[in-house]
Amino acid sequence: MGGFLDELGKKLAERWLSLLVLPGLLYLAVTAAAMILGHRHALDVSYLAARITAWTTTPAASGTGGQVVAVVATLAAAAGAGLATQGVGSAAERLILAADWRTWPTPLRQLAEQRVGRRHTRWTTAHTEYHRLYQQAEQDRRAGAPPDLEQRARRHAEYRKYTRICLEAPDRPTWSGDRINVAAVRLDRDLHVDLPTVWPYLWLHLADTTRAEIATTRTAVTRAANLIGWALLYLLLAGWWWPATLITLILATVARHRIRTTASTYALLLEAVTRLHLAGLANHLGIDTSGKTSAAVGQTLTHQLHTQPLPPTTDLSPGHDPSAPFPKGDHPAR
Structure with a gap:
């Protein structure tokens, strides 16, 4: 131990x-x-060295007690x-x-909400354009058309644009x-x-x-x-x-x-x-x-x-099982 x-x-x-x-x-x-x-x-290093040397040679700084303190x-x-x-x-x-930005004080919460909105707008624009280009490329591929290198470059640029903002739809500032x-x-x-x-x-x-x-x-x-x-x-x-x-x-x-x-x-x-x-x-x-x-x-x-609190109408009388499961298909966590 x-x-x-x-x-x-x-x-x-x-x-x-x-x-x-x-x-x-x-x-x-x-x-x-x-x-x-x-x-x-x-940026005068020599001036700094001279001042430090002068301070360290003073009696108060050179004494053992002063050094310990x-x-x-x-x-x-x-x-x-x-x-x-x-x-x-x-x-x-x-x-x-x-x-927890949605619980912040009002001024901060409003600023965060505005920033989330701006980021979401930019992300949606880039994400939509990327998928438009992607679907167009898929249609061209199924039609047997040769790959369009310029279109592919644009598609990759839009992909990088929206992923730089967020990999999924932004939800935080x-x-x-x-x-x-x-x-x-x-x-x-x-x-x-x-x-x-x-x-x-x-x-x-x-x-x-x-x-x-x-x-x-x-x-x-x-x-x-x-x-x-x-x-x-x-x-x-x-x-x-x-x-x-x-x-x-x-x-x-x-x-x-x-x-x-x-x-x-x-x-x-x-x-x-x-x-x-x-x-x-x-x-x-x-x-x-x-x-x-x-x-x-x-x-x-x-x-x-x-886990979640029991419904207000739950019967808590003796003999009732309060741990009875929720109705089939009900998913309170979702």
Whole structure:
């Protein structure tokens, strides 16, 4: 037990150091440079070195007590900066994934609704044009006409246009939020699976290695969102030191790319794992899957795992079975 706690303590210390302290120390170093250099000496490295050398040779800074206090204060400030960015990152992640945008306060909800409408209009236009070109190509192929290379190029361009917006009809105000939502949309359409209902049970059914892979990918989404927090902190320094604006732009660009990449990978894993392990979960729960299509298994599984309050007219008198199934054909989860 002692060895386990020691190992756990080491891992926590490593995560604290890598996620909070080291980025925080870098931020404090840049902050110090910004305060010393200002706009006037923004890129003057020799001036910065001279000021730091002068400060380190002062009696207060060269004494042992002063050094200990400075180190402790620096580590605390670095950890505080890291915690601040995580808080900002959590808020940014919620806005970017936008899973609950319909419950946001009115101004934000209205802005999100307008953005969803614009994205949906653009997607519908490109999607319709792509299918028109696709059906025309199919008609030409059946008629024995030679392939039209120009038409094929247009068709591929329309395909790239609508898939850049979203792989399915947009339902969220952001690309990353829609990308994760696409997994639920496809599973519902293809397998009749309600992912929010089935996922907790499927998660417990998965092997440790599979869960670790999914958890790592999900953590990567959070870390990518935390970069937005760092970008905003560096933006605060722009008033004293103009190169901080460049750092902010770089961090924001990297954050956008990483959020999209990690969200796409996470969505792929959600969909792939559900498709691969759905039948195994059904068998584990005692559902007979022999001779059934995947859609039938998914609908049965969703129905069995879905719970909802009893109807107001339910007879709760002694002897009545409140767990009696819904009428045949009724599917409250859908």
